[in-house]
Amino acid sequence: MHLCAPERPGSRLTREGHLVITSALPAAAELRAQRDSADASVTAWALAARAGDTDAVDRFVRALHHDVLRYVSYLCADPQSVDDLAQDTFLRALGSLHRFEGRSSARTWLLSIARRAVIDGFRHAAARPRRYDSSDWQAAVERAQPRNVPGFDDGIALLDLLGALSDERREAFVLTQLLGLSYEEAAVVSGCPVGTVRSRVARARGVLMELVV
Known part of the structure; x- marks a missing residue:
């Protein structure tokens, strides 16, 4: 009786019963397809919000709020300002929706705005430095x-x-x-x-x- 290892995701069995590790590309492709679908929905909401759809504005903000918080948390030098910077990002974005044409995904566009908000925050902090300890930093990132x-x-x-x-x-x-x-x-x-x-x-x-x- 010939025993062989069972197949598992990212592997296959040869005719001789040898286990060969293979690429997990199908899973990666599926994940990317899900991300592309989500990005398409968010971009559609941004374009609808640009046209005055208030429900689309709410969907757009809810869909990307976590990503913005997380991104700002990793970049920000002042963890006490994370929430304010995230809010500033959305205020800037909503004020600029009339210029958004959907050439890139709304998520990419919004994260670019978040990056500029953080840079402006750096400049402001340089003029008015604030002190914080590591526990504050940890708490700010955990919230995201x-x-x-x-x-x-x-x-x-x-x-x-x-x-x-x-x-x-x-x-x-x-x-x-x-x-x-x-x-x-x-x-x-x-x-x-x-x-x-x-x-x-x-x-x-x-x-x-x-x-x-």
């Missing part, structure tokens, strides 16, 4: 994380690891690996070439792998 779900503690551990990255590498990693943007979309948000984003993500992964070994 999902609660009572598998992997939450792992997410908090990842925050500590991300602190070892440079600002540019951390931003590229967060945009592509945590928020799910493509390299092209992350390049639009960051205002840099796609190749630069790829390099930053690769270097960030290398640093993180060294830290967890």
Whole structure:
């Protein structure tokens, strides 16, 4: 009797019964398709909001509020200002909806606005510095994380690891690996070439792998 290992996702069995690890591209493709569908819906709501649909405004804000909070939390030098910066982001976006034409996804467009809001926040903080301790930082980021779900503690551990990255590498990693943007979309948000984003993500992964070994 010949025993062989059972198949599992990302693997296949040869005729001889050997287990071969294969790429999990179908799962990745399915996840990307779901993200593209969600982005299409959010973009449609943004365009409808631009036309004066108040219900679409509410859907647009609700759909992207968590992503904005999370992104701002990773970038912001003053965790006490995270909520204010997120609110400022949406105020800027709603005030600029008349200029949004849907050439990029509404999520990419909004995160670009969030980035500018953070940069403006840096400039303001430089003029009026504020002190805070590490517990404040931890609490601010935890508010932007999902609660009572598998992997939450792992997410908090990842925050500590991300602190070892440079600002540019951390931003590229967060945009592509945590928020799910493509390299092209992350390049639009960051205002840099796609190749630069790829390099930053690769270097960030290398640093993180060294830290967890």
